[in-house]
Amino acid sequence: MSKLKLLLVLPLIAIFALVACDANGGDEEAMAEAQGMMTEAQGMMTEAEGMMAEAEEMMAEAEGMMAEGDGMMMESRLATVQGRGTLICASRNDVPGYGSLDSAGRNVGFDIDLCRAVATAVLGDPEAIEIRLITAAERGPTIQSGEVDLLVRTVTWTTSRDSQWGNYVHTTFYDGQGFMVPADLGITSAYELGGASVCVTSGTTTELNMADFFRQNNLEYNPNVFEDTDVVLDAYQEGQCDVFTNDRSQLAALRSALPNPQDHVILPETISEEPLGPVVPHGDEQWFDIVKTVMAGLIYAEAYGINSGNVASMAAGDNVKAKRLLGTEGTFGQETLGLSQTFMQDVINSVGNYGEIYNRNLGPEGIDLPREGGRNALWANAPCTDCPKGGQIYAPPLR
Amino acid sequence: MLKLLYVDGIPVWRNIVVLRWVVQIVSAVLVLSAIGLFFVNVSREIEAREIPFGFSFLEREAQIPIGETIIPYDPSDTYLYGLVAAALNTLKASILGVILATLLGILVGVARLSTNWLLNRIALAYIEIFRNVPLLVQLLFWLFIVLSLPRVRDSYVLFDAFYLSNSGLYLPWPAAQEGFWPWAAATAIGVVIAVYVGRRLRQRESDTGKASYPILAGIAIAVGIGAVALLVLAPMTLEIPKPEGRFARPQGGAQLGGSFTALLVGLVIYTSAFIAEIVRAGIQSVTKGQTEAARSMGLSTLLTLRYVTFPQALRVIIPPTISQFLNLTKNSSLAAAIGYQDLVSVANTMTQIAPAISLIAMVMLTYLAMSLTYSLIGNLYNRSIRFKGT
16 A cells, blocks of 8 residues: 555544544543554644645635636627627517517517617627517616626616616617506596506606605505506506506507507606616626617717618718718727627618617607607707707717 | 554445445535535626625615505605515415415315215316416416406495405405504403303313303303493494595595405415315325214214314325415415515515615515414424324
């Protein structure tokens, strides 16, 4: 038996000997006892050494893991998405205009198109998306965990969500909360809602604003809180609650899908600010910047008059700003972000500019929310920068 | 030196004591490192993703609305209070559900064993249907049944006091007045006296063999004292709901909410189907000889069930039934889907402005505490009825 082996076995024996002594009640010979004690002492020393070595080993291992972990953190979300080949977006399919299914079962909507735009920018394919359907209350935990790349589910930008959930990228739609009631109640103002039962989706700013509004105005009310927008709508239609509260644009969308839209009125009061837009997980600034740039690209494309029909001619034209956006002249940071020089060409070709996305889903071809003159119009009419159109859709300059 | 490898004259690799220890140590190390890895991983990810964690929010204003609560709640109350109110909602569904599911389960289980063919088959169909359809589907089914009732403005009205609509059932309810607590105290004393008298009478009955009606006497005493105190102190007035305001929602009295009713019915029916099967198994586990012996002593079918079969079956029935109670309690978390604000629903809403991890940890602990309490009570009861060595 080699010495090395013996050395390895010694500490083990020490422990076992201890146990054995315990079990036998110590009626061994003096010699054996002495020997045992010596072995024990020896064993303990070796053991201690062994433990030290072990501890060192564990430290090294832990460091290795940390390094590995850092390495994993170093792998950017962009690389992850490109490696995976699909962009995972958390969204919905229950509100026409924002996220729903068309007759072919394809995900369509304003939020879905924003997801497609980002997918085209980083993967070159508007179909390379995976839509995770989540309820309103699941939005926070979903984006916090980082299991999705993008959250586009009519999410209102608030300060505490921004600090806790993820990074809000850009306001892509300005909304406000309103109330819808059956027309036969004869109600004309939200201030007449005292004593009503109000239907609302759980886990939304809507729920909180409603509480504020009724408390502020000293109105009695009874909240009816459901998880799914579908069920909220059922409860409202069946008259379990007298009032349905949500963002005004969603109310309009849902109203248009009711059997007799004219039997329901949306009250004039807007009780809150609801800036909606995409959210990315905390912890990856490059990814944050990429989504920001894509949103800015969509908005400036509209401002410069670039649409899905004229990308090629604009890219070859003489408008310097448009050519920069399309990547045929100069740069606005594509390289730093890890995107191709001409990614905006693909994006506009496949999903169109901001205005096209709006019109297709929320405008005349969609649920027909008026845009011109409203807050969701562009800030200016391109290429003139000093002729504002009064809207609030604006983005940092592409440079 | 080779001697060192021997313990008690047996080589270490064949010494059972040594081997047992090795197995214990190795498995302990494995389990501990798995747990350690889990915690290290979680805390690293929490830090990397800047996920907030902590419990300071519990003292702040919750700001969220809760529709139906047992204790008075307002959005200006704290998170902690809101969570307590929500937990009480869960507890209300759970306790009522457990009681009703047990009663219904026993009825169906006994019916399942009936010699009456029709009764037997109906019980069978009941069990198989409700046991095999997912609970969430059943809950939505009951919700839509509730929703199909007329809306509150067109309620079914009975005696101008009961209003049934898809918002629930509004019914007259006593409202506490000044003398409520003295009355409650008097009634409690009455109950104590009734229990004492009942025991004495039962003792007398078993000592002398004379019929003394201990239960009847006890109830009479308790009700009598309570009623006299009620007349003297006038602690409560009956509040009758009345439709008020533009929305004609009845005010006053008590309300059995529509969503709560759907939840309770769904949970009770689903769980009772399982309990019925447990009851059937329990009764069938009592040997036929017991029944035959009881019958030959002249006991009726009902008395046989009451005094011979059921007490023995209980020993088999109790442990799995406790699991069903736990299931019912945990299943009540599906309430969020049908609009009853239980603990999970409220905590989910709170995650918007408070750390989700802390909230979910609190929810988990609350359910754990509830379940362990049920288990404890159940096990204590089980111990009291099990065979005691003869």
